Amino acid sequence: MAEVLVYVDHVDGAVRKPTLELLTLARRIGEPVAVALGSGAENTAAALAEHGAVKVLTHDASEYADYLVVPKVDALQAAYEQVSPAAVLVPSSAEGKEIAARLALRIGSGIITDAVDLEAGDSGPVATQSVFAASFTTKSRIAKGTPVITVKPNSAAVEPAAAAGAVEALAVSFSDKATGTKVTGRTPRESTGRPELTEAAIVVSGGRGVSSAENFSIIEALADSLGAAVGASRAAVDAGWYPHSNQVGQTGKSVSPQLYIASGISGAIQHRAGMQTSKTIVAINKDAEAPIFDLVDYGVVGDLFDVVPQLTEEVEARKG
Amino acid sequence: MSLRIVVTVKYVPDATGDRHFADDLTVDRDDVDGLLSELDEYAVEQALQIAEDADDAEITVLTVGPEDAKDALRKALSMGADKAIHVEDDDLHGTDAIGTSLVLAKAIEKAGFDLVISGMASTDGTMGVVPALLSERLGVPQVTLLSEVSVEDGTVKGRRDGDAASEQLEASLPAVVSVTDQSGEARYPSFKGIMAAKKKPVESWDLSDLDLEAEQVGLDGAHTVVDSAAERPARTAGTIVKDEGEGGKQLAEFLAGQKFI
Numbered sequence: 001m002a003e004v005l006v007y008v009d010h011v012d013g014a015v016r017k018p019t020l021e022l023l024t025l026a027r028r029i030g031e032p033v034a035v036a037l038g039s040g041a042e043n044t045a046a047a048l049a050e051h052g053a054v055k056v057l058t059h060d061a062s063e064y065a066d067y068l069v070v071p072k073v074d075a076l077q078a079a080y081e082q083v084s085p086a087a088v089l090v091p092s093s094a095e096g097k098e099i100a101a102r103l104a105l106r107i108g109s110g111i112i113t114d115a116v117d118l119e120a121g122d123s124g125p126v127a128t129q130s131v132f133a134a135s136f137t138t139k140s141r142i143a144k145g146t147p148v149i150t151v152k153p154n155s156a157a158v159e160p161a162a163a164a165g166a167v168e169a170l171a172v173s174f175s176d177k178a179t180g181t182k183v184t185g186r187t188p189r190e191s192t193g194r195p196e197l198t199e200a201a202i203v204v205s206g207g208r209g210v211s212s213a214e215n216f217s218i219i220e221a222l223a224d225s226l227g228a229a230v231g232a233s234r235a236a237v238d239a240g241w242y243p244h245s246n247q248v249g250q251t252g253k254s255v256s257p258q259l260y261i262a263s264g265i266s267g268a269i270q271h272r273a274g275m276q277t278s279k280t281i282v283a284i285n286k287d288a289e290a291p292i293f294d295l296v297d298y299g300v301v302g303d304l305f306d307v308v309p310q311l312t313e314e315v316e317a318r319k320g
Numbered sequence: 321m322s323l324r325i326v327v328t329v330k331y332v333p334d335a336t337g338d339r340h341f342a343d344d345l346t347v348d349r350d351d352v353d354g355l356l357s358e359l360d361e362y363a364v365e366q367a368l369q370i371a372e373d374a375d376d377a378e379i380t381v382l383t384v385g386p387e388d389a390k391d392a393l394r395k396a397l398s399m400g401a402d403k404a405i406h407v408e409d410d411d412l413h414g415t416d417a418i419g420t421s422l423v424l425a426k427a428i429e430k431a432g433f434d435l436v437i438s439g440m441a442s443t444d445g446t447m448g449v450v451p452a453l454l455s456e457r458l459g460v461p462q463v464t465l466l467s468e469v470s471v472e473d474g475t476v477k478g479r480r481d482g483d484a485a486s487e488q489l490e491a492s493l494p495a496v497v498s499v500t501d502q503s504g505e506a507r508y509p510s511f512k513g514i515m516a517a518k519k520k521p522v523e524s525w526d527l528s529d530l531d532l533e534a535e536q537v538g539l540d541g542a543h544t545v546v547d548s549a550a551e552r553p554a555r556t557a558g559t560i561v562k563d564e565g566e567g568g569k570q571l572a573e574f575l576a577g578q579k580f581i
């Protein structure tokens with residue numbers, strides 16, 4: 001069976017959920033061979049094996065942390081040359097897309113970004129993309145070279161599928177371009193203890209209607225009662241009420257949770273671009289004409305300062 | 321020596337218009353107004369600021385696109401860029417990201433550059449890969465997705481706010497930079513700027529000017545094919561209630577019914 005290269009996104013060996021989803025998709029096309037780079041790479045093997053990786057190629061070097069993107073491209077290319085895979089799958093993070101694009105160019109292939117689904121097809125894998133702010137769904141293929149495809153979080157279920165997951169050291173020699181862009185400082189993002197925005201099953205977002213940074217505690221309280229991540233509209237971020245890392249939309253994160261709750265958000269096209277593929281959408285807005293209501297499964301026309309705390313209380317009460 | 325900045329700008333269909341696909345599954349550019357991709361305004365703005373801080377700098381704006389893409393160049397010129405290059409050729413119709421990066425790289429090399437500045441992503445394709453592809457093709461460092469950027473003594477520095485961490489980056493020129501919408505509001509063209517733009521030079525290049533063959537670009541040269549495009553069915557109308565004091569409880573009831581609580 002053909003092998004499919006899967007680029008592993010991990011934090012010191014802890015495999016992030018989108019990579020496990022990629023393994024589900026990779027198994028539709030062939031046998032997943034994972035590539036894990038950097039500090040803790042070998043510790044990824046157990047989780048990857050549980051989810052179907054037949055092999056885990058690992059390599060660690062200081063270059064991965066000290067220089068931007070290119071060392072990882074060099075390593076992924078080395079893995080590509082060793083395995084000759086039927087396809088290369090990469091998580092659709094900002095960095096993942098850059099790595100994938102450079103690899104595609106080097107190996108004479110095309111690139112498809114932000115796939116939301118993937119199936120095997122007669123002429124190679126078929127990727128589904130959700131485009132124009134999720135108003136269209138396209139199906140595309142790579143016509144030349146080995147398909148390189150980046151896949152968005154929440155595009156497939158994580159499925160256990162035990163496989164060997166044999167760890168093999170990957171031989172990597174860095175190109176002279178690898179050290180072009182130096183990382184001179186790094187401030188890790190503070191953990192909030194809440195789920196990762198792009199990976200969360202439930203996202204609770206606030207917009208301009210929340211009116212202040214302090215008031216975001218109302219949104220956070222609802223999120224915490226549901227075990228959800230917190231999102232914000234650009235209006236709320238630009239006002240300085242919530243960090244940009246939590247922005248949902250075209251220039252923020254794109255989310256596709258089971259449940260999206262929008263409070264005090266009008267539903268501009270650029271916001272919808274980042275949340276329209278959510279399974280269930282709920283909105284609270286005092287303006288019955290707000291465009292967000294065109295998307296909802298359930299909407300409450302009302303003041304969020306009344307509705308949201310009452311909802312939080314009710315959720316807590318039902319949890320008992 | 322003068323700092324040569326090339327800003328890549330894309331002409332895109334208006335996101336607030338009714339965007340759709342033509343019969344050949346390329347973007348229909350006839351029925352929707354086009355404009356300079358809003359995210360590329362941030363690239364023009366940072367170029368202007370870098371040029372203002374430099375002793376001597378020249379900003380060239382570059383687009384690959386149809387006839388009307390000149391509008392995007394005019395806008396960038398009216399913001400303050402010095403000159404423009406429009407790569408236009410019927411054979412470019414349907415070019416994918418790999419092909420676009422080839423054309424842009426050839427044009428950038430022909431124009432001459434110390435610094436390329438791009439937007440974080442276009443507002444139509446939204447791939448966010450062209451700057452990385454340009455870096456690979458031009459063989460110069462990529463310093464991308466910056467929310468803060470500065471150039472001093474032949475070095476570009478910037479801050480990249482990533483998923484896991486915020487990173488300080490540094491590279492020697494020549495380099496490819498891309499900037500996010502967090503890098504600072506883009507200026508509005510002044511009346512004077514709009515008038516001045518009319519006199520600024522806009523060069524037109526076609527594929528032969530760049531020593532490229534038709535087969536390398538366009539739908540035929542593309543490494544990707546779109547097999548189908550379907551409008552997403554409108555979401556079925558949901559239940560909308562007016563809060564009469566029980567709105568939160570009604571919502572909780574709905575969520576419980578859907579097994580979220």
Ligand SMILES: Cc1cc2nc3c(=O)[nH]c(=O)nc-3n(C[C@H](O)[C@H](O)[C@H](O)COP(=O)(O)OP(=O)(O)OC[C@H]3O[C@@H](n4cnc5c(N)ncnc54)[C@H](O)[C@@H]3O)c2cc1C
Nearest residue numbers: 207208209233234235249250251252264265266270286304
């Ligand atoms: C290139 C570009 C990229 C962009 N990218 C993004 C992006 O990534 N994400 C994004 O979100 N936006 C983005 N935008 C901005 C977008 O166009 C909107 O301006 C923004 O989404 C508006 O945020 P909002 O809905 O919070 O604010 P508004 O549109 O002002 O809506 C506020 C809503 O709150 C309601 N409200 C007010 N008070 C209350 C209350 N007490 N109770 C209940 N409801 C109340 C109002 O009725 C209103 O509907 C982008 C724009 C551009 C041009």
Ligand SMILES: Cc1cc2nc3c(=O)[nH]c(=O)nc-3n(C[C@H](O)[C@H](O)[C@H](O)COP(=O)(O)OP(=O)(O)OC[C@H]3O[C@@H](n4cnc5c(N)ncnc54)[C@H](O)[C@@H]3O)c2cc1C
Nearest residue numbers: 112328329384416417438439441442445446447448449450
């Ligand atoms: C809905 C849609 C989906 C697409 N999907 C794919 C796909 O999966 N694979 C693929 O190969 N192609 C795809 N394309 C085609 C692709 O968008 C174009 O080839 C495009 O020129 C490059 O990608 P981008 O617009 O996403 O650019 P991005 O990588 O998002 O653009 C980043 C920056 O590059 C610069 N730039 C990009 N294009 C130009 C230009 N023409 N002229 C000047 N500067 C430019 C701008 O500074 C821009 O801010 C898609 C197009 C659309 C409309």
